Amino acid sequence: MQASVIASTATQARKLSAEEIKEIEHEMQLYPDKQAVGLEALKIVQKYQGWVSDESLLGISKLLDIPVSDLESVATFFNLVYRQPVGRNVILFCNSVSCWIMGSESMRSHINGKLDIDFGGTTENGDFTFLPVPCLGDCDHAPVMMVGDDLHRNLTEEKIDEIFSEYKSKE
Amino acid sequence: MVTKPLTKNIDMSRPPLDIAAYEASDGYQSVKAIADGLTPDNVMQIVKDSGLKGRGGAGFPTGLKWSFVPRGDSAPKQKYFVVNADEMEPGTFKDRLLMEGDPHLLIEGMIIGAYTIQASTAYIFLRGEYKVSEKALKNAIAEAYERGYLGKNIQGTGFDLDIILHTSAGRYICGEETALLNALEGKRANPRAKPPFPQVSGLWGKPTIVNNVETICNLPGILTYGVDWYHGLTKGNDHGTKLFGISGKVKTPGCWELPLGLPIRQLIEEYGGGMRDGLELRAFLPGGGSTDFMLPEHLDLKLDYDEIAKAGSRLATGTMILLDNETCPVGMVGNLMKFFSHESCGFCTPCRDGLPWVDEIFNEFESGCGTDKDLQILHEHVEYLGPGRTFCALAPGATAPLGSGLKYFADDFDRHIKEKRCPYRH
Numbered sequence: 398m399q400a401s402v403i404a405s406t407a408t409q410a411r412k413l414s415a416e417e418i419k420e421i422e423h424e425m426q427l428y429p430d431k432q433a434v435g436l437e438a439l440k441i442v443q444k445y446q447g448w449v450s451d452e453s454l455l456g457i458s459k460l461l462d463i464p465v466s467d468l469e470s471v472a473t474f475f476n477l478v479y480r481q482p483v484g485r486n487v488i489l490f491c492n493s494v495s496c497w498i499m500g501s502e503s504m505r506s507h508i509n510g511k512l513d514i515d516f517g518g519t520t521e522n523g524d525f526t527f528l529p530v531p532c533l534g535d536c537d538h539a540p541v542m543m544v545g546d547d548l549h550r551n552l553t554e555e556k557i558d559e560i561f562s563e564y565k566s567k568e
Numbered sequence: 569m570v571t572k573p574l575t576k577n578i579d580m581s582r583p584p585l586d587i588a589a590y591e592a593s594d595g596y597q598s599v600k601a602i603a604d605g606l607t608p609d610n611v612m613q614i615v616k617d618s619g620l621k622g623r624g625g626a627g628f629p630t631g632l633k634w635s636f637v638p639r640g641d642s643a644p645k646q647k648y649f650v651v652n653a654d655e656m657e658p659g660t661f662k663d664r665l666l667m668e669g670d671p672h673l674l675i676e677g678m679i680i681g682a683y684t685i686q687a688s689t690a691y692i693f694l695r696g697e698y699k700v701s702e703k704a705l706k707n708a709i710a711e712a713y714e715r716g717y718l719g720k721n722i723q724g725t726g727f728d729l730d731i732i733l734h735t736s737a738g739r740y741i742c743g744e745e746t747a748l749l750n751a752l753e754g755k756r757a758n759p760r761a762k763p764p765f766p767q768v769s770g771l772w773g774k775p776t777i778v779n780n781v782e783t784i785c786n787l788p789g790i791l792t793y794g795v796d797w798y799h800g801l802t803k804g805n806d807h808g809t810k811l812f813g814i815s816g817k818v819k820t821p822g823c824w825e826l827p828l829g830l831p832i833r834q835l836i837e838e839y840g841g842g843m844r845d846g847l848e849l850r851a852f853l854p855g856g857g858s859t860d861f862m863l864p865e866h867l868d869l870k871l872d873y874d875e876i877a878k879a880g881s882r883l884a885t886g887t888m889i890l891l892d893n894e895t896c897p898v899g900m901v902g903n904l905m906k907f908f909s910h911e912s913c914g915f916c917t918p919c920r921d922g923l924p925w926v927d928e929i930f931n932e933f934e935s936g937c938g939t940d941k942d943l944q945i946l947h948e949h950v951e952y953l954g955p956g957r958t959f960c961a962l963a964p965g966a967t968a969p970l971g972s973g974l975k976y977f978a979d980d981f982d983r984h985i986k987e988k989r990c991p992y993r994h
């Protein structure tokens with residue numbers, strides 16, 4: 398099938414790395430067809446590249462032999478597939494109702510003041526991207542947020558300061 | 569006697585039981601019963617007799633749902649059993665507890681469900697953000713393969729089952745069962761038209777059962793301890809236990825396994841510890857963000873499906889969100905509308921265009937610019953987005969807190985208009 402480019406300036410597919418291809422091929426064994434592996438492939442690429450560029454999208458499209466437009470319609474659908482570069486750590490900040498009742502708005506302002514970014518923004522030094530996320534299923538510990546893979550609960554301003562300094566010192 | 573079949577093995581201060589410890593706690597007994605000759609028809613009858621209703625929101629009887637799957641020699645060979653672990657409804661935090669706390673219980677339940685409909689492949693559709701659940705399930709699945717509870721010819725039964733863990737990437741609509749099937753097939757996760765129902769034509773066109781995590785976790789207990797025991801757990805008209813949760817400004821928010829039929833007041837006061845000092849209960853959503861508000865006058869009702877329905881709401885996920893007297897009800901409904909608007913899949917017009925409009929109006933109220941005309945538009949949307957007007961239940965779900973909120977908090981909406989500000993802001 399001829400892969401066509403929709404709303405993309407990329408003409409060259411990125412050559413996927415050996416690790417990326419290996420992991421995608423492993424997923425292929427778990428599903429009856431290649432289309433079903435699309436999201437897994439996007440996530441695998443994102444794991445290694447941090448985000449999914451137009452060139453990566455073309456690369457996956459070639460490997461799986463599915464139209465790039467189909468893949469793009471999946472990529473843009475999901476909250477956690479990033480089609481723009483993100484910072485080294487992504488903050489997924491719960492903006493749903495229980496956290497809102499428990500004061501998430503003032504935590505958001507605190508982060509906003511501290512990192513000088515609001516939802517959708519990335520710090521200038523590339524440390525953090527700040528994104529809203531629906532209910533993280535931890536409402537009895539509201540307000541909550543994730544930084545990378547880690548969940549942080551019962552947030553207070555002091556706790557947020559501590560969390561950020563830990564991520565800083567990890568680097 | 570076991571009184572908490574869903575959580576008896578759960579202690580969040582330690583890792584979940586490994587397979588040996590799980591077996592020692594009556595685990596995988598049902599697989600032994602299958603090996604000893606329990607047929608799929610037997611299991612179907614037991615589950616029907618148990619009266620188990622789906623815990624994913626709709627409360628549909630599980631045995632009845634399973635019975636729609638074609639059986640016998642003329643039925644398609646390939647069938648699928650799918651676990652809906654996409655928990656994302658605001659205020660809902662029960663399936664995570666089960667998966668993190670006792671992953672083998674879910675796996676045993678999946679074996680029972682898949683065996684009954686004779687599906688040799690099962691998928692767990694897991695929310696991408698649930699990293700701890702993912703790890704717990706991966707470990708447990710590996711252990712179950714090692715011990716011969718998964719794979720070929722499970723425990724000499726002649727039944728084969730593979731479980732595949734699929735992690736999603738965050739969209740509420742993927743929890744709607746037909747959208748979930750599209751997502752698993754790698755397509756954009758718009759819901760599908762029904763009929764055909766998934767039980768007949770689901771994943772890749774094959775007969776498919778989709779059940780909620782908590783529903784499936786009920787199965788091992790029912791098979792191991794029997795229907796009479798299951799019925800004995802209950803205080804009201806519905807059977808079994810249920811996970812109930814409370815979030816909001818109570819003294820001790822949390823999630824507990826309790827018999828269905830417990831009075832709401834007891835849940836909030838005994839388990840939630842009552843409201844924090846100085847606060848009063850204003851209203852509550854009984855089962856997640858897409859249920860109708862209920863009022864303090866409803867506190868003596870019992871937590872069962874029919875009784876909550878009589879008060880105009882739904883038990884749904886059983887996880888309550890409490891509104892106190894110092895939190896703005898208009899802001900709370902507005903927060904929910906922002907969620908539904910953001911999570912609309914965009915497939916049908918009333919939802920795609922209506923919800924962002926509703927969200928925008930709540931922003932106006934928040935900033936003190938709301939008008940009587942805006943209020944009227946909100947009322948109209950309760951109808952435009954209601955049941956029967958849209959392709960799936962997401963938009964009607966949004967109208968539950970919206971319609972009941974407009975009704976119960978009319979004064980608060982008026983004050984926002986008259987005072988040109990949110991009266992709860994100091």
Ligand SMILES: Cc1cc2nc3c(=O)[nH]c(=O)nc-3n(C[C@H](O)[C@H](O)[C@H](O)COP(=O)(O)O)c2cc1C
Pocket residue numbers: 621622623624625626627628630633652653654655656657740741742743744745746778779780781783784960961962
């Ligand atoms: C927008 C929407 C989101 C849903 N999200 C979930 C969910 O996250 N988990 C779930 O089990 N059911 C969810 N449901 C309900 C499912 O469609 C389905 O009824 C349920 O998985 C059936 O399982 P049960 O019979 O075991 O309850 C959702 C429904 C809708 C309309």
Ligand code: SF4
Pocket residue numbers: 741759911912913914915916917919920958959960961962963964
């Ligand atoms: S009601 Fe909303 S979520 Fe459901 S199909 Fe229509 S647009 Fe999609």
Ligand code: FES
Pocket residue numbers: 491492493494495496497531532533534535536539540541658659660
């Ligand atoms: S509302 Fe924030 S975790 Fe549920």
